[in-house]
Each structure stands twice: as C-alpha cells, then as structure tokens.
Amino acid sequence: MSPEKHTLTMLVDNEPGVLSRVVGLFSGRGFNIDSLCVAETMDPKVSRVTIVTQANKPLLEQIEKQLRKLINVVKLRDMSDDRAVRREMALICVHARSENRDEILRLVNLFRAKVIDVASNYYTIEASGDEDKMTALIGLLRPMGIKKIARTGTVALYREPKRGI
Amino acid sequence: MELTGSQILMTILKEEGVDTIFGFPGGAVIDLYDEIMRAEIRHILVRHEQGAVHAADGYARVSGKVGVCLVTSGPGATNTVTGIATAYMDSIPMVVITGQVPTQLIGNDAFQEVDIVGITRPCTKHNYLVSRVEDLAKCLKEAFHIARSGRPGPVLVDIPKNVAQARTEYQPVGKVSIKSYNPTYTPNPKQLQKAVALLKTARRPVIFTGGGVILSKASPELTTLARRLRIPVTASLMGLGAFPGSDPLWLGMLGMHGTYRANMAISNCDLLIAVGVRFDDRVTGKTEMFASQAKIVHIDIDPTTIRKNIPVTVPVVGDCKISLTALNQMVQEDNLEQSMPPHGEWLAQIKQWRDEYKLAYQQKDVIKPQYVVEKLHELTNGEAIVATEVGQNQMWAAQYYHFDRPQQWITSGGLGTMGFGLPAAIGAQVAFPEKLVVDVAGDGSIQMNIQEMATAVQYGLPVKIVILNNRCLGMVRQWQQLFYDKRYSQTIMDHAPDFVKLAEAYGATGLRATRPDEVQAVLAKGLATPGPVIMEFIVESEECVYPMVPAGRPITDMLLV
Ligand SMILES: Cc1ncc(C[n+]2csc(CCOP(=O)(O)OP(=O)(O)O)c2C)c(N)n1
Ligand SMILES: [Mg+2]
Numbered sequence: 001m002s003p004e005k006h007t008l009t010m011l012v013d014n015e016p017g018v019l020s021r022v023v024g025l026f027s028g029r030g031f032n033i034d035s036l037c038v039a040e041t042m043d044p045k046v047s048r049v050t051i052v053t054q055a056n057k058p059l060l061e062q063i064e065k066q067l068r069k070l071i072n073v074v075k076l077r078d079m080s081d082d083r084a085v086r087r088e089m090a091l092i093c094v095h096a097r098s099e100n101r102d103e104i105l106r107l108v109n110l111f112r113a114k115v116i117d118v119a120s121n122y123y124t125i126e127a128s129g130d131e132d133k134m135t136a137l138i139g140l141l142r143p144m145g146i147k148k149i150a151r152t153g154t155v156a157l158y159r160e161p162k163r164g165i
Numbered sequence: 166m167e168l169t170g171s172q173i174l175m176t177i178l179k180e181e182g183v184d185t186i187f188g189f190p191g192g193a194v195i196d197l198y199d200e201i202m203r204a205e206i207r208h209i210l211v212r213h214e215q216g217a218v219h220a221a222d223g224y225a226r227v228s229g230k231v232g233v234c235l236v237t238s239g240p241g242a243t244n245t246v247t248g249i250a251t252a253y254m255d256s257i258p259m260v261v262i263t264g265q266v267p268t269q270l271i272g273n274d275a276f277q278e279v280d281i282v283g284i285t286r287p288c289t290k291h292n293y294l295v296s297r298v299e300d301l302a303k304c305l306k307e308a309f310h311i312a313r314s315g316r317p318g319p320v321l322v323d324i325p326k327n328v329a330q331a332r333t334e335y336q337p338v339g340k341v342s343i344k345s346y347n348p349t350y351t352p353n354p355k356q357l358q359k360a361v362a363l364l365k366t367a368r369r370p371v372i373f374t375g376g377g378v379i380l381s382k383a384s385p386e387l388t389t390l391a392r393r394l395r396i397p398v399t400a401s402l403m404g405l406g407a408f409p410g411s412d413p414l415w416l417g418m419l420g421m422h423g424t425y426r427a428n429m430a431i432s433n434c435d436l437l438i439a440v441g442v443r444f445d446d447r448v449t450g451k452t453e454m455f456a457s458q459a460k461i462v463h464i465d466i467d468p469t470t471i472r473k474n475i476p477v478t479v480p481v482v483g484d485c486k487i488s489l490t491a492l493n494q495m496v497q498e499d500n501l502e503q504s505m506p507p508h509g510e511w512l513a514q515i516k517q518w519r520d521e522y523k524l525a526y527q528q529k530d531v532i533k534p535q536y537v538v539e540k541l542h543e544l545t546n547g548e549a550i551v552a553t554e555v556g557q558n559q560m561w562a563a564q565y566y567h568f569d570r571p572q573q574w575i576t577s578g579g580l581g582t583m584g585f586g587l588p589a590a591i592g593a594q595v596a597f598p599e600k601l602v603v604d605v606a607g608d609g610s611i612q613m614n615i616q617e618m619a620t621a622v623q624y625g626l627p628v629k630i631v632i633l634n635n636r637c638l639g640m641v642r643q644w645q646q647l648f649y650d651k652r653y654s655q656t657i658m659d660h661a662p663d664f665v666k667l668a669e670a671y672g673a674t675g676l677r678a679t680r681p682d683e684v685q686a687v688l689a690k691g692l693a694t695p696g697p698v699i700m701e702f703i704v705e706s707e708e709c710v711y712p713m714v715p716a717g718r719p720i721t722d723m724l725l726v
Contacts, residue, residue, distance in 0.1 A: 013345070015293070021286060028287045058472060065469040071291045075343040139618065 377441015
C-alpha cells in the first residue's frame with residue numbers, strides 16, 4: 001500500500017501547549033507532516049488545526065486514532081475528498097524584467113492572483129488555490145526567476161449540503 | 166470559603182479518597198508540604214523522587230487506586246520522568262504533582278526551573294501547568310478522572326509556588342466531564358456477535374490476556390469464559406495472574422521467554438481472543454508470522470491498540486470486564502459449550518507440546534536462580550505479592566512463580582525499568598501492610614534504587630528482597646553470550662557491595678546463601694524475620710533464560726536448552 005496525501009483537520013482547545021501535543025505526536029511516532037496550519041475559530045476557546053500528511057490506510061487509521069486520543073482534540077475529520085474544499089496561499093516574489101512583465105500579469109490574471117507589491121525589478125504576487133493550482137502557477141513563474149516564496153499549508157472546510165441547487 | 170492553593174490540593178486529595186502519598190520536598194513545594202502537616206494524609210518520604218513514583222505505581226498496581234506523588238520543581242521533577250514513563254507504558258493510574266517556580270519567573274531560567282510539562286508530554290496520559298489558582302481545583306479533579314478512567318495512565322499537574330500560596334474562593338468542582346474525552350466502556354454488541362460466530366466454528370481457539378484484564382478487574386469473567394468453553398489461556402508478562410497459573414487450561418506466558426506450548430499454541434490456533442493486550446514486539450516476535458493461521462478478536466478499551474501492530478478480524482472497543490460479561494452472556498444464551506465444535510484434539514495437541522518441552526533446569530552444585538524462585542513459590546504457598554526488577558530475575562520470577570490471582574504481580578513490562586522493584590514493593594507494602602511482599606531482584610537492578618531501603622526501614626515496611634546475584638547484568642550478558650560470541654562488554658559486575666552488610670547498614674536484616682542446600686533455610690529464615698530483609702543468593706553466573714526467541718524472529722523459533 002503506497003502512501004497517499006491526506007488532509008486532516010481538527011478542532012482543538014485553544015490553550016498553551018496544545019499545538020505541541022499534536023506536533024509532538026507526529027514526531028514521536030514517526031508520522032509525517034507535509035504542512036500545518038493553525039488559527040482560532042469563531043469560538044476563541046477553539047482552534048482549527050489542519051495537517052497534510054502522507055499515509056497508507058492502516059497508518060492513517062492509526063494517526064487518526066492517536067489524534068483523537070489526545071485530550072485536547074475535540075473533533076477530527078479527514079477532508080481529503082470532494083466533500084471538502086481545500087485551499088492554500090502563497091506570496092511569490094518574481095523577477096519582473098520589461099520583457100516578461102506582460103507574461104507575468106497574464107498569468108496573474110489567468111490564475112486569479114494579485115500583484116500586491118511592485119518594486120523596480122520585482123513583483124510580489126498573492127495567489128491562492130488548491131495544491132495543483134499553486135504548483136502549476138509556481139511552475140510557470142519559475143523560468144522568470146522566483147526570488148523568494150512563502151507558502152502556507154492547506155486549510156480545508158467541509159462543503160455544506162446543496163439542497164435544491 | 167477562601168482557601169490557598171495548598172489547601173485546595175489537600176481538599177481535593179481527600180475528596181478523591183487519597184490517604185497516602187509518596188514524595189520528597191523542596192523549595193517550590195514548601196507551601197504544599199506546610200499544608201500536608203495539617204492534613205490527614207500519610208506522606209511517605211522516599212530517598213529519591215524516582216522511588217516516589219515507582220512506589221506510587223506499586224501501590225496503584227496492587228490496590229487498583231490512583232497512586233499519588235509530590236515532588237519539587239527542577240531536579241525533583243526530572244527525577245520522576247523514568248517513573249512516569251514506566252507507569253505510562255503499563256497504563257498505571259497515577260497523579261504526579263510537581264512544584265514549579267512562580268509564574269512570573271517561568272521562562273527566565275529561574276533557579277530549579279524546568280519545563281516538566283514539556284518534558285513529560287509524550288509519557289503522560291495528559292498533563293497540566295496550573296497558571297491560576299482559580300483553575301487548580303478543576304485541573305486536579307480532571308487529573309484524577311483522566312488517570313483512572315478509560316485506559317488508565319499517569320497525569321502530571323505542575324503547580325507554581327505562587328499558585329500554591331494564592332487564595333481564592335473555593336467552589337467544589339462536582340462531577341468532571343471533559344467534552345473531548347469519552348472512553349468507550351460498553352462494546353458494540355454486533356462486534357461481540359461476530360466474536361460468538363467465530364467461536365462457533367473454532368477448532369483450535371486460544372485466549373490471550375494482558376494487563377488490561379488486570380486493570381479492569383476482569384479476571385473472574387475471563388476465567389468463566391475460558392473454563393466454560395475449555396479454551397486454553399496464555400498471557401503477556403503484564404497479564405500474569407489474570408487466569409490461575411495452576412489451572413490445567415493455563416499455557417504459561419507467551420512471547421520472547423514464553424513457554425514452548427504457549428508459543429506453539431498461538432502459532433497454530435485458528436481463533437485468538439485477545440483481551441486487554443497491545444501486541445508488544447516482545448510478545449509477537451515477527452508480526453507477519455504471529456498467529457498467522459488465526460482469526461483474531463481483539464478486545465481493548467483503547468482504540469489505538471487495535472490494528473496498531475497486528476491486523477484483526479473483529480475489533481471490539483470496550484472495557485475488558487464489561488465486554489467479557491456481555492460475551493459470557495451471549496455464550497450462555499447460545500449454549501455455546503454445546504454448539505461449539507469439539508476441540509479435544511486441540512487440547513491433546515497442547516498437552517503433547519507441554520510434555521515435549523517443559524520449563525526446566527538442573528540444580529547441581531551451584532545455586533540455580535530458577536530453584537530459588539521455585540522454592541520461594543513453595544515456601545510462600547504462591548501467595549506473596551511479587552515485585553521484580555528487570556532482566557533475567559524478572560523472567561525467572563514470571564516463569565517459576567505461578568501466579569494464581571491478579572494484582573499479585575508487579576513488574577515493569579513496557580519500559581523494563583531497572584530499579585523499579587524495590588520502590589514498587591515498598592508501595593505495595595504500604596497498600597497492604599499485612600501481606601507478604603517480595604522483590605525478586607538482580608544484583609544490578611537492586612543498586613539502582615537501593616537507597617529506598619532507608620524508606621522501608623523508616624516506615625517499618627517488611628519487604629523481603631531476594632537478590633539473584635549472578636555478578637553480572639545477566640540479561641544483556643545472555644544476549645552477548647548467545648549472539649555476540651560471548652563478548653561480555655561491560656556486563657560483568659564483580660564489584661558489588663556486600664549486600665548483607667549493606668542491609669545491616671540500613672538497619673535491616675541481611676542473609677546470604679552460597680550453596681544449594683542453604684537456599685531453603687535462608688528463604689525460610691528471611692521470610693520469617695520481621696522488618697525488611699535482603700536475602701542474597703549467589704547463583705550460577707552464566708545461566709540463561711529459556712526458551713528464548715531472538716528479537717524479530719517468529720515465536721516458533723525458540724532457543725531451547
Ligand atoms: C534503567 C535500565 N538501564 C538499562 C537496562 C538494560 N538492561 C536490561 S536487563 C539488564 C541487566 C540487569 O541486571 P541485573 O539486575 O543484575 O539482572 P539479571 O539479568 O542479572 O538477573 C540491563 C542492563 C534497563 N532495562 N533499565
Ligand atoms: Mg545480575
């Protein structure tokens with residue numbers, strides 16, 4: 001069984017040390033973390049943690065059980081399939097020479113990204129989307145020279161039912 | 166009512182039914198200790214904080230109550246870590262209270278500051294740093310609740326000095342409920358039905374029990390099931406005593422130093438009912454080959470143990486006692502003892518394995534350690550509470566002291582902590598002052614917490630220590646002997662103290678046997694002597710524990726004598 005990517009999101013108590021319990025579980029048990037996102041929810045007592053991990057089925061089962069066992073994990077869901085929406089975000093600083101500025105702007109439009117900072121030779125682009133989209137955009141910008149990049153991990157939410165649509 | 170943090174601690178301890186704690190004072194807990202003087206709680210002053218935790222552990226194992234210890238910040242707290250990890254691996258209910266530097270100093274590298282909550286996060290079931298006195302009562306109540314419920318385990322509560330000193334209006338917490346913590350006690354009956362269905366076709370069934378059966382006090386239910394259906398029973402090191410060692414259905418222990426018939430039975434069974442076990446590698450050997458012909462029913466309260474190491478056919482998440490009670494009922498309603506296929510052939514096969522290879526040794530002119538344990542069993546009518554250190558001594562105790570009842574056997578199974586036995590025996594003796602408590606020890610391990618002799622003498626705790634002195638770190642030496650061409654790197658310890666004089670120095674009694682014909686007399690005298698006694702037996706130094714399955718091999722690959 002080969003490992004697959006899984007997006008796990010959990011609601012946890014928003015208390016000191018809780019993130020380290022979650023992360024410590026992964027390092028201590030040799031589970032892998034591709035990316036990690038944490039922030040408060042509408043309820044200030046609860047945070048949402050989203051972790052992308054690679055695991056085959058039995059390992060995924062074990063990861064989920066171990067996470068549920070943590071006293072501070074209130075709820076956990078696998079958000080890897082179509083029933084959830086997933087997004088990540090990146091800030092990409094790309095070399096903008098006169099000959100490729102148009103191309104960059106064209107890509108920015110195409111990917112529904114934004115230029116948020118313009119310097120003499122660089123554009124900083126803000127882009128968000130699912131993982132494939134981000135990988136594609138970065139791939140297309142790379143030949144022009146990416147000076148630096150900051151990417152977030154994935155965040156995800158379950159889709160609400162679409163009755164009557 | 167307005168109370169200080171220290172007073173709140175005492176109030177909650179009393180509410181939780183704690184009458185004894187094990188501890189060692191220091192600056193950060195001086196306020197707590199000041200309050201203890203006024204509380205009606207017995208405090209056992211150990212000589213090293215590791216001793217306090219193991220003692221609380223031994224106390225918990227034999228009494229089923231939550232063990233409690235209290236230590237200071239910094240070095241006091243770090244000294245508890247091995248003890249906590251030991252309890253964690255064996256799922257022992259325990260609350261460890263550590264002092265901490267005042268909240269305003271936390272993070273400043275203050276004197277005796279250590280991030281004990283960070284350090285113990287991976288080896289506690291849960292832990293708390295109490296930063297406000299208003300939270301103290303709730304944290305403590307939750308700590309006890311978490312420690313004893315579900316799969317039990319140690320919980321640490323770190324109390325800064327100023328929190329212990331601060332005053333607050335105390336309001337009783339009442340019943341604890343934690344939204345995100347709801348262990349499953351009652352199993353899904355559908356899963357149990359599946360187990361019954363498997364029993365209906367099983368021709369070669371075996372029951373395998375572990376520490377979970379002891380912890381949930383499910384021995385009677387387990388024994389009923391096995392006897393009613395005439396299913397042979399084996400156990401992990403932690404499960405000894407759950408099923409009577411004198412019963413004809415008893416197979417002996419399983420695994421690396423398991424009996425020939427237990428390992429053969431597991432490897433040939435077609436149905437394995439595993440109860441309160443976690444399929445540790447010392448039990449399974451090579452997992453792919455473990456019970457490879459069997460359908461497996463796995464009953465455990467902790468879902469993470471299920472399918473962690475071994476694939477199972479029927480997972481049952483639930484408390485062992487509740488699950489077995491329900492299973493027994495179904496078995497009875499179905500009249501399963503009639504409808505199950507007869508397995509007389511299987512029992513005959515097991516008997517044949519039993520006769521083919523029995524645990525054995527030959528007592529010649531040097532004392533054999535097995536002989537000492539066997540004599541101990543005989544002279545104590547198998548009724549002693551037996552604690553052990555770690556190594557060969559532990560395995561011989563497991564093999565030759567045929568445990569008939571649960572909570573009689575105290576050993577560090579998961580972590581294998583040398584130095585566990587003496588303080589754990591002390592804790593057990595505190596729980597049951599009238600019972601005979603014996604620590605079966607190695608000459609190496611006993612030196613790791615020998616300072617607790619002073620505790621035993623101070624409190625008049627008459628623990629009997631049987632040192633199987635082979636002048637070496639025997640179990641490691643055994644591996645070197647068998648797999649490293651007898652290259653005894655750093656395992657020969659021929660510079661031990663004179664244990665008889667050492668006992669006397671502590672104010673205890675010391676006895677020694679050097680010849681086989683002295684064994685019985687020394688044991689008899691030692692057991693009859695009031696107060697703590699060290700009995701040293703100079704045993705064969707190159708004796709090995711057999712059978713032995715080399716690590717990672719299938720459990721049928723047994724080295725036999
Ligand atoms: C704290 C600790 N350190 C090291 C070990 C590794 N170890 C396992 S058994 C053993 C030998 C124990 O020697 P002794 O107490 O004399 O027991 P024997 O095997 O000789 O009966 C050692 C060193 C351990 N289990 N625990
Ligand atoms: Mg030894």
